[in-house]
Amino acid sequence: xxxxxxxPRHLVRRRxxxxxxxxxxxxxxxxxxxxxxxxxxxxxxxxxxxxxxIIDESGMPKERFSAEFPKEGPSIxxxxxxxxxxxxxxxxxxxxxxxxxxxxxxxxxxxxxxxx
Amino acid sequence: KQxxxxxxxxxxxxxxxxLVLNCSFTDSAIYNLQWFRQDPGKGLTSLLLIQSSQRExxxxxxxxxxxxxxxxxxxxxxxxxxxxxxxxxxxxxxxGGGADGLTxxxxxxxxIQP
Numbered sequence: 001x002x003x004x005x006x007x008p009r010h011l012v013r014r015r016x017x018x019x020x021x022x023x024x025x026x027x028x029x030x031x032x033x034x035x036x037x038x039x040x041x042x043x044x045x046x047x048x049x050x051x052x053x054i055i056d057e058s059g060m061p062k063e064r065f066s067a068e069f070p071k072e073g074p075s076i077x078x079x080x081x082x083x084x085x086x087x088x089x090x091x092x093x094x095x096x097x098x099x100x101x102x103x104x105x106x107x108x109x110x111x112x113x114x115x116x
Numbered sequence: 117k118q119x120x121x122x123x124x125x126x127x128x129x130x131x132x133x134x135l136v137l138n139c140s141f142t143d144s145a146i147y148n149l150q151w152f153r154q155d156p157g158k159g160l161t162s163l164l165l166i167q168s169s170q171r172e173x174x175x176x177x178x179x180x181x182x183x184x185x186x187x188x189x190x191x192x193x194x195x196x197x198x199x200x201x202x203x204x205x206x207x208x209x210x211x212g213g214g215a216d217g218l219t220x221x222x223x224x225x226x227x228i229q230p
Contacts, residue, residue, distance in 0.1 A: 033217045043205070045217035056217075091159060104150050105218060109159035
């Protein structure tokens with residue numbers, strides 16, 4: 001079991017470019033969560049997805065950010081027209097269906113986005 | 117809105133000491149509380165998960181307790197080792213509607229001196 005896989009590990013983008021972050025949940029997990037960790041800040045919830053559905057995106061910035069979890073393939077966090085303030089570590093977590101209360105969340109190693 | 121606070125923000129102790137990390141949360145309607153470890157530049161490793169119906173969990177030299185009524189959790193590390201140096205994060209899972217994710221504290225940065 002490879003755990004939660006995130007790629008790339010490091011991503012550098014120039015201001016105005018697009019960033020695409022990928023997350024493959026653990027085998028058997030159907031719930032995916034994205035978190036952002038800004039320098040010197042705690043992890044902040046962004047979005048919660050199940051296959052083909054966004055369940056809660058209350059933590060997502062209103063503009064430039066979007067997320068999807070298609071029927072096939074990894075979950076994608078997309079940031080359009082990146083700005084320096086988007087520089088952060090982005091973590092993905094997964095959980096079993098209806099299992100987060102009992103089994104908790106498993107996190108990936110994160111993608112560190114640097115906007116130059 | 118759930119808020120999670122961790123005290124102290126940083127801690128440095130000699131090897132071999134027992135220590136306690138504190139976590140408090142404002143909304144007691146949690147369904148679980150999870151402690152993680154984060155090494156510099158790395159992801160999060162889950163250490164202990166306490167469900168809302170439980171009062172403590174143990175794994176090796178680690179023991180975590182949960183007191184929902186007072187909104188507190190502690191992580192006890194026995195016989196600390198240099199390899200325990202890391203940032204320890206506390207996260208509360210809130211039951212009910214809204215985000216099904218976790219609310220994190222800012223962490224305690226722990227250094228164990230050899």
